[in-house]
């Protein structure tokens with residue numbers, strides 16, 4: 001259209017490609033492509049969704065007080081410094097919108113989550129990609145890439161799609177060494193899968209330049225409802241609340257998330273099952289000659305000898321009704337990301353990869 005043009009940067013965004021969910025002509029699919037909880041959400045969250053139908057004519061809460069209080073109690077945080085969003089994706093978008101614009105730089109790592117780059121471009125800023133060290137976040141490389149234009153640094157810890165993470169000492173060193181105008185965003189989408197890890201919450205409380213994001217889409221099994229949250233210094237939460245829409249979360253989503261976070265027994269059970277099955281899966285794949293880095297999340301990144309081999313394996317798995325995730329778009333063409341499913345799914349995917357590697361296709 002003559003004269004009607006989007007803001008600079010928008011047309012550089014490639015459309016996000018989600019995990020596949022069906023294969024032509026194959027029923028009974030095992031979907032291991034989107035890091036979803038194989039057990040679904042807590043029964044208490046499902047009940048809350050059912051109860052919420054009686055309130056559908058009401059506008060939802062605008063301050064999310066009940067959900068923030070539940071999160072604060074369960075995680076031992078300050079409810080005043082929590083913000084809730086339509087998935088943590090929305091919190092990431094608020095951060096880009098509020099802190100980055102034309103002329104600013106936004107750092108993400110080589111195999112980092114696609115949305116960091118998309119969000120930076122959508123805000124008109126310049127995404128800057130920093131190399132990792134053997135699929136692990138490299139703090140020194142990030143610090144070397146910082147300039148006086150760097151406004152945001154996004155790292156997922158644990159990272160997706162690598163599954164690796166760096167320790168709190170390294171994160172603290174990064175936060176302490178950043179330029180003064182730079183905010184560090186710790187994306188904790190997979191933090192709940194790591195026993196004894198607070199996602200960086202204590203660091204957020206100590207410092208003015210660290211924000212943590214979390215989600216109900218992974219451990220809590222509520223990806224379909226879109227609820228995430230952020231924890232940050234007061235000055236940042238105040239800024240983000242100004243760009244947040246007043247009714248960004250539905251009443252149904254708020255009620256389900258509150259019930260889910262309070263069902264501690266259920267989330268502990270899911271975490272324990274993930275830890276057990278992840279170890280089993282990684283070992284089974286290794287026995288078939290498919291190595292992976294030690295994963296701290298709910299997936300493993302299976303490495304093959306070449307891009308051709310990874311693609312052939314993916315094609316074979318699809319013919320067997322198993323969908324995993326290709327990650328060539330994350331600069332990992334010879335790898336496949338496999339979500340830790342329930343026990344039957346883990347056994348099935350490992351068995352099929354074994355057959356593939358044995359050449360018995």
Ligand SMILES: *Cc1c(COP(=O)(O)O)cnc(C)c1O
Pocket residue numbers: 086087088089090113156159160187189214215216217218223226227228
């Ligand atoms: C899944 C995921 C998210 C969470 O997305 P939601 O919008 O909360 O569903 C955020 N960051 C990473 C790295 C993820 O893998």
